[in-house]
Amino acid sequence: MSRAAKEYKTITKVLKEGDEVYSQLIVGMEPKEDLTRWEALIRGPSGTPYEGCNFRLHLSLPQEYPMSPPYVKFEPYAMPHANVDFRTGEICLDILTKQHWSPAWDLLHVVQAIGQLLDEPVSSSPLNVDIANILKANDMNAYYGLVHYYIKS
């Protein structure tokens, strides 16, 4: 429990004082009910089709945290991204698997890694095949168009 409390302190401190890395990305981040469930609002990185939009992330800490990675999802039906399942919001990211996770990382690392994923989608391990195919074909117009279409509707 003290680990979660520590993270709570760090996160509120970072958000209050502003931090070079995180304040660019994180609009807000706060616990729900207890310290095992979190919600974060992240800003679409500039230079990507997500620019100008905010996306909601749901994070929850398993009993074994930090030995096991946290569960992280986007809001369902809100994130058109090659590595995100559109219907469930599930994210395919290696550091969120038990094999690659390290206990030395914390929630801020996770949110930062997801921000990076928005910037650099990996079309080789897609959860959204349509977008991944467009990316593979390197059709930037279609990519921007499709993402905007989803976000606006």
Add this chain to the structure above:
Amino acid sequence: MTDLESDDSLLLEFEDDDSESISNIDAPTDSKATHLDSDFANIPPHNVDTDDSEFDIDESQFSEDDLEDDYLVFPIKKTTKDLLDEDSLPSLKYECLTTQEIFDSMKRRVHHLQPVFSLPPQDILILMQRYDWNEERLLEEWTEKMDNLLIESGLNTSGESDGRGVKNGKEFFCPICCEEILTETFSLECGHEYCIDCYRHYIKDRLNHGKIITCMDCSLALKNEDIDQIMGGASSVKLMDSSIKSFIRKHSNSYKWCPYTDCKCIIHLKDTLSLQEYSRLHASRFVTCSMGHSFCFGCGFEIHAPADCRVTDQWVKKARLECENLNWVLSHTKECPRCSVNIEKNGGCNHMVCSSCRHEFCWICGGDWAPHGSSFYQCAIYKNEDKNKLVADTPKKTLRRYAFFYKMFTEHEVSAKLDWKLGETVGFKVKGLQEKIGVSWIEGQFLTESLKTLNEGRTALKWSFAVAYYSDPSHNLTKIFIDNQGLLSNAVESLSELLQIKSPEVIMKRRTEFYNKAGYVKNRTKALLECGRDLLRKGISKARE
């Protein structure tokens, strides 16, 4: 006995002639190849790999055992042995190992490599793990990029070992669990220090993944001694075990787990070159692990000679599809053809004696036993009654044909299972011989040997029906094959009957009969296997949908 033997040799000669003429006509290269093969087989199997002696333990042990058996208890086998040496197949070189043994041999490799790397063995072990125990690739990369390789593998290149290891109890704030307590801590040279409890949790999860475990915050690798120091005892054994297991998964061409339940043996096939030879000759690579489980290295199925893996696969798939159609046909009980009493078969032999009316009949055809006993065994022949009428195969007829072969297959499978039960009593019989008549254990082994021969004969017979089903029924060789089935079937039944004898006195009195019949079954089995392989080799028997 002499009668039988001459009969046998005549038939063998006849076969040889036949195969010779066929290969001369349609494939002249074939006969040449067989000659080459026999040359190959004549090379004694022991004089090959002498350089890495740790790799040929089992092979030599195997044949020595066999030889011992030969001279001590089974004089007939000597002739069969000679016959086997003329076999045109290269002998299989394989060994049976455990993960521990594989790891031990890896450790020996590390010892050999030590002068090349001039690194501590623990570090070389890490490198080997990183390259999936592939020595050649490791050495190649090593000559290319020495230091980078060390860094990539998470080995400390600074030469200092300061700060590595478990540190004594002190007041410590661990950034993982965020507790400030009096505890032991661990860190590598990188200085990322965490409390021992967090490290234990972290390692415990990873021991089964078979991958190098690194520091929680960087890529520096934990060595086996670190793991043992943190976890206590020999926990790194578990990591090595899972690492070897993943090695086996990646080399499934030459390493196979024994498919028997709970068997931990791994078979390592050494000369993968012989594999091509085997599949060309439609023979299968049968191996036996050190627990005595025999299986086919190719398909992981039981011993299925004379069928090859393809025929076996097709046959098993077909049986699965058709079994619901046929199950009702093949119930386990039958009525006595004379008095209609229901009879359940309780022994492996097909010679039935009705307990109520004393009628003797054959379990398979239901006919009188008298014509079966001494003369030709009719039941193994599928009579193509409508041979003269050139009618296209109707589905009903194909099913009937299949039903016959499937019936024969299952009859022998059930018989084999009953023989297996019989086998459990053989141990007692040997004991009985020892206690009641004072026969020595080693002398009593002819019973065990006979049972083994019986089982081998039965299995060959069983699978021969799969081959026969896929054979062209009009071809001459198929007819010879069916004749061979009949002869083996006869031999197996009479041996099986012999093994049912309960009284130790009678068993000892008829001992020579055991020798003779078992020897005959052996020869017949071998003849059937060879004939079956010829069928497959010449394309007369072909697996098809």
